[in-house]
Amino acid sequence: NAGVTQTPKFQVLKTGQSMTLQCAQDMNHEYMSWYRQDPGMGLRLIHYSVGAGITDQGEVPNGYNVSRSTTEDFPLRLLSAAPSQTSVYFCASGSGGRSGNTIYFGEGSWLTVV
Amino acid sequence: DQQVKQNSPSLSVQEGRISILNCDYTNSMFDYFLWYKKYPAEGPTFLISISSIKDKNEDGRFTVFLNKSAKHLSLHIVPSQPGDSAVYFCAASTGANSKLTFGKGITLSVRP
Numbered sequence: 314n315a316g317v318t319q320t321p322k323f324q325v326l327k328t329g330q331s332m333t334l335q336c337a338q339d340m341n342h343e344y345m346s347w348y349r350q351d352p353g354m355g356l357r358l359i360h361y362s363v364g365a366g367i368t369d370q371g372e373v374p375n376g377y378n379v380s381r382s383t384t385e386d387f388p389l390r391l392l393s394a395a396p397s398q399t400s401v402y403f404c405a406s407g408s409g410g411r412s413g414n415t416i417y418f419g420e421g422s423w424l425t426v427v
Numbered sequence: 428d429q430q431v432k433q434n435s436p437s438l439s440v441q442e443g444r445i446s447i448l449n450c451d452y453t454n455s456m457f458d459y460f461l462w463y464k465k466y467p468a469e470g471p472t473f474l475i476s477i478s479s480i481k482d483k484n485e486d487g488r489f490t491v492f493l494n495k496s497a498k499h500l501s502l503h504i505v506p507s508q509p510g511d512s513a514v515y516f517c518a519a520s521t522g523a524n525s526k527l528t529f530g531k532g533i534t535l536s537v538r539p
Contacts, residue, residue: 317470346526355433355516355531356471371526403470416461416527418470 316340319404319419326394326426334389334422336404342417344407345387349373349400350421356403362387394426430454431519433530442539446504450517450530453498457519461527462491462502465514474515475502507537 320335338345346361348371358371362381376398378390387406391398401423407416432451440446450460458479463471477484477491477500484491490503504511517530 344526348529353436353531355431356518356527356529358526358528361526372528405470416473418463418472420470421468 317404317406317417317419319402319422321422322420323423324425326391326424328394328396328426330394331390331392332394333391334402334404334424336387336389336406336419337385338387338404338406338417339385340406340408340417341384342406342408343384344416345381346371346405347377347379347387347389348403348405350403351400359389359402391424394424396426398424399426400424428453429531430457431517431528431530433517433533435533436531437534437536439536439538440507442509442537443506446502446507446511446535446537448502448504448515448517448533448535450500450502451498452500452519454519454521454528455498456521457528459520460491460493460500461518461520462489463516463518463529465516465532471516504535507535509537509539511535512537 317338343364347359348356350356357373360379362368401421404419461476462474464474465471475486475489477493493500514532516532518527
């Protein structure tokens with residue numbers, strides 16, 4: 314997981330609160346993305362970015378915002394947290410090429426919404 | 428509509444034997460397939476991949492087979508080791524991008 318840093322590792326939120334999950338990579342990758350992992354659901358794509366200033370929705374974007382002002386950072390914002398957003402969140406970055414070993418994941422952020 | 432399917436949630440094998448993990452897909456536009464391994468409390472790590480122009484790719488103990496006509500791929504681990512015990516995710520992508528669609532994962536347990 315070298316090169317992709319996520320913070321915080323653990324967070325508990327109350328329903329309605331807002332927060333930002335931070336993601337930074339130091340590999341100069343153009344492509345960055347956020348996934349959530351839920352029991353029995355695998356990893357589902359929330360939002361992704363193919364470069365600074367460019368973002369797009371994934372499979373489950375509702376309730377989340379993203380922005381990409383720099384190549385290095387791709388924060389994920391929860392504007393009004395809901396219990397359904399309790400999950401493990403993974404940030405990933407890649408060079409956008411076809412080689413799978415260029416896609417790196419962070420260690421994950423465990424979020425609980427009560 | 429799940430485009431990448433790992434229908435078996437778990438697999439248990441004896442150390443030294445072969446582990447075969449299966450994956451099916453429905454989207455014929457997928458042309459690049461990857462396997463990721465995940466330990467608890469860690470992020471997924473890349474294991475092996477295969478392009479749709481190939482039917483086999485081998486890396487040490489790990490071999491991935493692709494059957495495009497059946498829209499099926501499998502990961503073979505030979506010989507299996509206790510350290511291989513983890514969750515394995517199959518993933519697929521289209522074109523030259525890193526946007527991945529994942530299966531639900533399969534938990535592999537290798538018994539000593």
